Amino acid sequence: MRMSTLVARNALRNPVRLVLMVACIAIAFLIFGVLSAVGAAFRMEDQPGAHERVMIVNRNGLQQTLPIAYLADIRQQPNVAAATPVRLAIAYWREPKDVLSAVMVDPAIYLTLSEDSAVVSAEDRARFVATRDGLLVGQALATRNGWKRGDLVTLQSLNDLRTDGTRSWSFRVAGIYRAAKPGGPELAVAGHYDYFNDALLTGRDRANWIMVQGRDVTANDAMARAIDASYANSAAATRTQSEAALGRAFLSQIGDVVLIIRLVVGAAFLVILCIVGNTLIFMVGERTREIGVLKTLGFSGGRVARIVVGEVALITLAGAAVGMSLALLIVTAVASATKDMLPGLAIGPTTLGIAALLAGGLVLLTGLLPVVKAARLDIVTALGRV
Amino acid sequence: MNMMQTISAPTPLIEISRLSKRYSRGETVVPIFDDLSLSIPCGRFVALMGPSGSGKTTLLNMLAGIDRPSGGMLSIDGERIDRYGEAALAGWRARTLGFIFQFYNLMPMLTAAQNVELPLLLQPMGASERRRRVETALDVVGLADRMKHRPRELSGGQQQRVAIARALVADPKLILADEPTGDLDRPSADRVLEILRLLSSELGKTIVMVTHDPVAARAADLTLHLEKGRFVDEAIAA
Numbered sequence: 001m002r003m004s005t006l007v008a009r010n011a012l013r014n015p016v017r018l019v020l021m022v023a024c025i026a027i028a029f030l031i032f033g034v035l036s037a038v039g040a041a042f043r044m045e046d047q048p049g050a051h052e053r054v055m056i057v058n059r060n061g062l063q064q065t066l067p068i069a070y071l072a073d074i075r076q077q078p079n080v081a082a083a084t085p086v087r088l089a090i091a092y093w094r095e096p097k098d099v100l101s102a103v104m105v106d107p108a109i110y111l112t113l114s115e116d117s118a119v120v121s122a123e124d125r126a127r128f129v130a131t132r133d134g135l136l137v138g139q140a141l142a143t144r145n146g147w148k149r150g151d152l153v154t155l156q157s158l159n160d161l162r163t164d165g166t167r168s169w170s171f172r173v174a175g176i177y178r179a180a181k182p183g184g185p186e187l188a189v190a191g192h193y194d195y196f197n198d199a200l201l202t203g204r205d206r207a208n209w210i211m212v213q214g215r216d217v218t219a220n221d222a223m224a225r226a227i228d229a230s231y232a233n234s235a236a237a238t239r240t241q242s243e244a245a246l247g248r249a250f251l252s253q254i255g256d257v258v259l260i261i262r263l264v265v266g267a268a269f270l271v272i273l274c275i276v277g278n279t280l281i282f283m284v285g286e287r288t289r290e291i292g293v294l295k296t297l298g299f300s301g302g303r304v305a306r307i308v309v310g311e312v313a314l315i316t317l318a319g320a321a322v323g324m325s326l327a328l329l330i331v332t333a334v335a336s337a338t339k340d341m342l343p344g345l346a347i348g349p350t351t352l353g354i355a356a357l358l359a360g361g362l363v364l365l366t367g368l369l370p371v372v373k374a375a376r377l378d379i380v381t382a383l384g385r386v
Numbered sequence: 387m388n389m390m391q392t393i394s395a396p397t398p399l400i401e402i403s404r405l406s407k408r409y410s411r412g413e414t415v416v417p418i419f420d421d422l423s424l425s426i427p428c429g430r431f432v433a434l435m436g437p438s439g440s441g442k443t444t445l446l447n448m449l450a451g452i453d454r455p456s457g458g459m460l461s462i463d464g465e466r467i468d469r470y471g472e473a474a475l476a477g478w479r480a481r482t483l484g485f486i487f488q489f490y491n492l493m494p495m496l497t498a499a500q501n502v503e504l505p506l507l508l509q510p511m512g513a514s515e516r517r518r519r520v521e522t523a524l525d526v527v528g529l530a531d532r533m534k535h536r537p538r539e540l541s542g543g544q545q546q547r548v549a550i551a552r553a554l555v556a557d558p559k560l561i562l563a564d565e566p567t568g569d570l571d572r573p574s575a576d577r578v579l580e581i582l583r584l585l586s587s588e589l590g591k592t593i594v595m596v597t598h599d600p601v602a603a604r605a606a607d608l609t610l611h612l613e614k615g616r617f618v619d620e621a622i623a624a
């Protein structure tokens with residue numbers, strides 16, 4: 001027999017309680033693991049080239065738009081190699097719940113600016129640019145909807161009304177793009193800005209943002225300042241920033257996902273901290289007499305403390321291992337099902353490292369009081385008087 | 387400090403001198419003893435008797451270094467344990483002491499052999515040496531065939547014999563027992579007393595046993611009577 005046998009035998013004494021405590025801890029780690037994976041997916045914005053592209057938006061927020069007239073001025077800036085307007089059109093095809101994100105752009109420039117994230121054949125490129133009602137479609141979306149090149153598809157816009165009073169926009173599938181990175185997003189569509197703009201009843205000649213490629217990436221900052229300075233006093237002042245920064249700004253609109261995740265995980269851990277800590281204190285209380293006996297045999301306070309810590313660690317690590325394993329299973333399954341919508345959904349080494357730290361912290365915090373209680377226990381009191 | 391002189395005795399294992407113990411309950415101070423002196427030679431089997439509440443357990447606990455005297459001198463095997471701190475006392479107990487409780491106090495989740503092995507976890511000793519010692523100790527108490535049994539699968543008498551094996555396995559000089567037969571029927575009690583007798587005569591252990599039972603006391607070499615915090619015997623150094 002070794003000290004560890006004593007620890008293990010102690011832990012297994014009350015199997016029901018052991019299972020409940022392990023389950024409790026496992027659930028907290030499951031929540032942590034899954035939410036961390038989601039958080040990692042949301043934070044993933046550094047696609048290749050993301051820092052080279054620059055986005056110009058309305059200074060007053062992403063709900064505001066910019067006049068298309070800015071485009072011509074911006075193209076005159078010395079460091080601007082290419083610029084395209086981007087108009088967002090929220091639309092659906094047949095099923096209103098399957099909302100698409102459609103961007104209306106300058107087709108030739110957009111294709112050039114997206115080269116690092118989307119792969120399009122030369123034939124498709126030419127056809128998309130030449131077709132006024134042409135639509136560039138992600139491979140995954142085309143497969144899902146059964147769209148082929150040359151198909152006529154009618155999209156229903158949610159916000160944009162046409163001059164003919166309808167919300168129906170018919171497009172011809174002109175090209176299909178593949179994500180440059182395996183598993184990257186392939187669910188968007190792109191159309192011609194002019195085709196869309198000309199049929200608009202309201203909100204005409206506006207862009208949600210202007211996407212710019214600088215000639216010299218190192219001059220992007222100066223270019224951004226120059227652009228923003230030139231519109232500082234106009235009706236639509238601009239904010240020029242990297243694509244990554246815009247991505248973050250977008251997310252903060254739907255709420256600080258990362259903060260929410262931290263709060264939920266924090267709450268889960270606080271709850272198990274209380275439950276497990278309380279159970280452990282109760283457990284030491286229950287074994288008061290045995291601890292007195294061990295001390296009578298010559299076990300020091302420190303040794304008794306180590307036995308209790310060992311048991312706390314065993315329970316916590318079992319819970320953490322079960323929880324993280326479940327999280328890995330779930331995240332792996334969900335990631336393969338949603339790889340187009342949420343690329344980067346994964347439990348990485350960082351998350352596992354944080355889980356290990358959390359487990360260690362949990363052992364310290366839940367173990368502290370029971371260990372002190374056990375180590376300090378007065379023998380005569382513990383043995384009780386007969 | 388004035389050491390008590392013993393006449394004609396071999397080296398004393400236990401020496402107490404002017405030992406006092408008080409409990410304070412709120413404002414009032416309850417004295418248990420205030421001037422207790424005693425010397426017990428090596429290898430002696432001593433029975434400690436006295437009415438309930440006379441302080442037998444308190445004295446035994448102080449000899450075990452699990453309760454502290456309020457004053458006086460307490461030396462066991464030449465060590466002034468009254469001056470020891472918690473950690474030193476724990477180490478001293480592991481080296482010097484075997485303790486037998488009235489209610490056995492075995493760990494319910496461990497087998498008889500594992501219970502006996504517990505004190506050996508504190509000794510620098512290999513696994514095979516530990517196993518050998520456990521087998522010997524269980525053999526001495528006649529339970530070599532119950533190694534794998536859990537406490538709840540053993541009778542009270544058998545459990546107490548496992549507890550005795552646990553008390554002797556580390557080969558301590560001193561064995562203390564607080565009413566070891568108090569919870570046993572006559573035959574089981576006799577068996578326990580027989581083993582304690584054997585530990586004293588064959589293995590030379592010094593034993594102090596608190597008991598209510600005159601029959602049990604007869605197994606000892608010598609009986610001390612504690613009453614109202616004093617020994618009432620004529621010659622306590624006999």
Ligand SMILES: Nc1ncnc2c1ncn2[C@@H]1O[C@H](COP(=O)(O)OP(=O)(O)O)[C@@H](O)[C@H]1O
Pocket residue numbers: 385409410411416418436437438439440441442443444445
């Ligand atoms: N922790 C304590 N606090 C106060 N009084 C105590 C405490 N422990 C023992 N006593 C008192 O000391 C006296 C001796 O107790 P004890 O040594 O258990 O007697 P015995 O074992 O001879 O029956 C009793 O009167 C008891 O009430």
Ligand SMILES: [Mg+2]
Pocket residue numbers: 386442443444
């Ligand atoms: Mg008593």
